[in-house]
Amino acid sequence: xxxxxxxxxxxxxxxxxxxxxxxxxxxxxxxxxxxxxxxxxxxxxxxxxxxxxxxxxxxxxxxxxxxxxxxxxxxxxxxxxxxxxxxxxxxxxxxxxxxxxxxxxxxxxxxxxxx
Amino acid sequence: xxxxxxxxxxxxxxxxxxxxxxxxxxxxxxxxxxxxxxxxxxxxxxxxxxxxxxxxxxxxxxxxxxxxxxxxxxxxxxxxxxxxxxxxxxxxxxxxxxxxxxxxxxxxxxxx
Numbered sequence: 001x002x003x004x005x006x007x008x009x010x011x012x013x014x015x016x017x018x019x020x021x022x023x024x025x026x027x028x029x030x031x032x033x034x035x036x037x038x039x040x041x042x043x044x045x046x047x048x049x050x051x052x053x054x055x056x057x058x059x060x061x062x063x064x065x066x067x068x069x070x071x072x073x074x075x076x077x078x079x080x081x082x083x084x085x086x087x088x089x090x091x092x093x094x095x096x097x098x099x100x101x102x103x104x105x106x107x108x109x110x111x112x113x114x115x
Numbered sequence: 116x117x118x119x120x121x122x123x124x125x126x127x128x129x130x131x132x133x134x135x136x137x138x139x140x141x142x143x144x145x146x147x148x149x150x151x152x153x154x155x156x157x158x159x160x161x162x163x164x165x166x167x168x169x170x171x172x173x174x175x176x177x178x179x180x181x182x183x184x185x186x187x188x189x190x191x192x193x194x195x196x197x198x199x200x201x202x203x204x205x206x207x208x209x210x211x212x213x214x215x216x217x218x219x220x221x222x223x224x225x226x227x
Contacts, residue, residue: 004158033214035215040124040219040220041219041220042119042121042204042206042217042218042219042220043159043204043215043217044217045214045215045216048213048214055213056213056214058214091158091159093158097212103149103151103161103164104161104215105161106151106158106159106160107158108156108157108158109158
């Protein structure tokens with residue numbers, strides 16, 4: 001297992017376009033999380049899944065954002081009608097239940113630039 | 116409303132000396148605290164954690180101290196090595212453990 005994979009690593013898009021990112025978690029992990037990190041800030045929680053169920057969403061996740069995790073495996077995060085303020089690093093993480101003792105495993109992220 | 120704060124954006128330390136990174140939190144519901152390390156172009160990597168029932172946890176060169184009454188935790192790295200140069204994030208979660216709340220990070224530079 002190579003850890004949490006995210007694709008693409010970088011995405012440049014024009015304002016108003018739609019973008020979709022993919023995350024493949026560690027195979028035995030049943031929880032999957034999306035975070036967003038802007039320059040000079042720590043990661044901010046967006047949403048998380050337990051298996052295929054989306055159990056919590058942050059108020060940061062406007063109606064332009066949608067996340068799915070079909071069959072409880074990989075996940076996609078789509079941003080519709082992108083805005084310049086969406087430019088950030090989008091991080092995916094996975095864990096086995098709470099796993100508080102070892103923390104999440106993060107992917108390397110997808111850096112989105114909206115021009 | 117920042118619930119987790121790292122007030123020092125950067126810290127420079129000489130190789131072999133101690134690095135002390137600080138973190139303050141405001142939410143009394145937090146009961147588990149973690150430190151992550153992040154290199155450029157990589158995701159954060161889990162380093163060490165501590166439960167609110169403890170006041171110290173040690174793992175090799177890394178020790179985390181928790182002062183619940185002050186709502187303060189710190190990460191000590193002894194001895195510091197140039198490879199420790201990275202951004203360090205403090206994070207906290209409540210008993211449900213559904214999400215982590217991160218601080219803004221501290222950039223540590225260890226000079227040879």
